[in-house]
Amino acid sequence: MKKRTLMILKALLIGLLMVATILATVYLGIDSPVPWLLGFLVVALSAYNKLCDKHKYISWKQEYSVGIKSIDNEHQKLLGLINRFLTASREHPSTFYEQEALEELIDYTRYHFKHEEELMEKHDYPDLEAHKKEHRKMVKRVNELVEEYNLRGQEALEDTAGYLKHWLINHIRVVDQQYSDYMHKRGVH
Numbered sequence: 001m002k003k004r005t006l007m008i009l010k011a012l013l014i015g016l017l018m019v020a021t022i023l024a025t026v027y028l029g030i031d032s033p034v035p036w037l038l039g040f041l042v043v044a045l046s047a048y049n050k051l052c053d054k055h056k057y058i059s060w061k062q063e064y065s066v067g068i069k070s071i072d073n074e075h076q077k078l079l080g081l082i083n084r085f086l087t088a089s090r091e092h093p094s095t096f097y098e099q100e101a102l103e104e105l106i107d108y109t110r111y112h113f114k115h116e117e118e119l120m121e122k123h124d125y126p127d128l129e130a131h132k133k134e135h136r137k138m139v140k141r142v143n144e145l146v147e148e149y150n151l152r153g154q155e156a157l158e159d160t161a162g163y164l165k166h167w168l169i170n171h172i173r174v175v176d177q178q179y180s181d182y183m184h185k186r187g188v189h
C-alpha cells in the first residue's frame with residue numbers, strides 16, 4: 001500500500017473515531033465508558049501519528065557543527081529545506097509544491113558545495129579533491145533521482161527524500177567534519 005494512501009486511511013480512521021465519540025456521548029451519555037474509550041483511542045492514535053511524523057524530519061544537533069559559522073548556517077538551512085521537501089512530498093498532493101521544494105533544495109545544495117569548495121581551495125585544504133568527488137557523486141545521484149521523479153512522479157519522492165536526508169546527515173557528520181580542525185588551525189571559525 002502506498003504511504004500516502006496509508007496516511008489518508010489513518011486520517012479517515014481518526015475522523016470516524018471522533019464522530020463515534022460524539023455520537024456515543026450524545027446517545028449513551030457521559031457516564032458510559034464507551035465515549036471515554038473512543039476518546040482515548042482518538043488521542044492515542046493522534047499521538048502515535050505525530051510521533052511517527054517527528055522521526056521522519058531532521059533537527060539540527062550540536063554534534064553536526066563543524067565549528068565554522070557560515071558553514072553551520074548553510075547546513076542548518078539545508079536541513080530546513082529537506083524538511084520542507086519531506087512536508088511537500090507527504091502533505092501536498094500537488095506537483096507544484098514538490099517540484100518547487102525539490103528545486104530549491106538542489107539549488108541551495110549546489111550553492112553550498114560551491115561555497116565549501118571555495119573555502120577549502122582558499123585555505124589549501126589537502127583533501128580537497130576527495131571532498132569534491134563526494135560532492136560530485138551526490139549531484140550525480142540527485143540528477144538520477146530527479147529523472148526518476150520525472151518518470152515515476154510521486155512514487156519516486158520517498159526515495160529522493162530518503163537519499164537526501166541520509167546522505168546529507170552522513171556527509172556533514174563524517175566528511176565535512178574532516179576539514180574542521182584544519183580550518184580552525186588556519187583561523188577559520
Ligand SMILES: [Fe+2]
Binds near residue numbers: 131135171176
Ligand atoms: Fe561537503
Ligand SMILES: [Fe+2]
Binds near residue numbers: 075112116172176
Ligand atoms: Fe557541507
